Amino acid sequence: MGIFRRLAAVLALFLVAGVASAQSAPGEERQADHDALRALLTTSAQALATRQFDLLAGFVAPGFTVITVDNRKLVGLEAVKKYYTALFDGPDAILTKLEIKPVADELTSFLGENAGVVYGVSDDVYRFKDGDTRNMQTRWSAAVARDGETWKLVNVHFSANLLDNPMLDAAKDYAQKTSIIGGVVGLLAGMLLMALIRRRARG
Template identity: 35%
Template sequence: MMKQRWASRYKCTQLLWSVLLVLVIWNLPQSALADVNPQEINAIIRTRDIALQALNTRDFAKIQPYLHPSFTITTVDNQIFHKVPEFEKYWNQQFSSSIKDIKMQLKGDTIRTFLTPDIDVASGEAIASFSFKDGKTADMALRWTAVLQKLQDKWMIQSLHFSSNLLNNPVLNAAQQLGQILAVAAGVGGFLVGAVTMLLLRRRNKPRTDRI
């Protein structure tokens, strides 16, 4: 009887602590958010806007002061960069082929979770608008996740990650269309070369008839 009573109390105690632990974990982001005032939110938004402007104008000197010392960015093609010059070189290389310009804008609401009053995890959606050198345009839907940390009274981007649907990628579609055009052109060119070659061979092999 005593063993059953102690076992029942032990189970109740375990259940109580489990419930308390879940409640504490569940309320951590909310309590952290409660400690963040609107001025901090506005400062985070300013950092975000500066980052967008740097991407759209390719002026990365603007965002340099707002990057965390251990900054990391992961691009949609799974490239990872830790230094601004390396990412700037990568970004500028995107315009050396068929792409003329890229403009990015946010879409919808930003989901924001404060792990602490000084650490913000934000995520949302964006649209990247591509302008190609042949005059065509296309949009690509993106998802992004950013971690910002407040250091020295300034909100800095610690990490930034982009992802996209690889099956709906305007750059790949443009490359595929270009490949198809080149394949057709190569086929037509090969046919013409073959036809001309056959005509020349026929003329060369045609027996000559002397006039009487």
């Protein structure tokens, strides 16, 4: 009985060691992937905050898609660049600066050797052209795929709380301010035009 007990103990030790090895190996093997994906998150945040979207040129997959916080679908890096540039420049621009701090909830969940999904939150600061500043927390998710040795973004989805959305509130306030200013300018222009017409009529 003593010999059988010893053999059973040895077998149990081998079994435990085998299970531990099987559990730790995947994490160790994918450490390089997790490091690469952390770097990709940092680069993406930098590109978005600085509007230097060329930083992502080699890190987006064909058909790269973004769903924005205002529910727009953007396909391709050029579409993303055009959308965010319009927020800062042009006749409908409302922002002067955007600060984002994305943080992943947990490590990327791999769906195989070459694909994965990750979720997280971002504490964002929006600075508007009228001097207003609003803070908003957004939730995001991303699908990634490995192309050769490079991890690339396939899809990014942003979402926010519709019931408590300071970004939308600020945009509405900004639109109201600009409409009021436009109305006052239009009124003054009309009064000036009428004064000129009356002066010419008298002359």
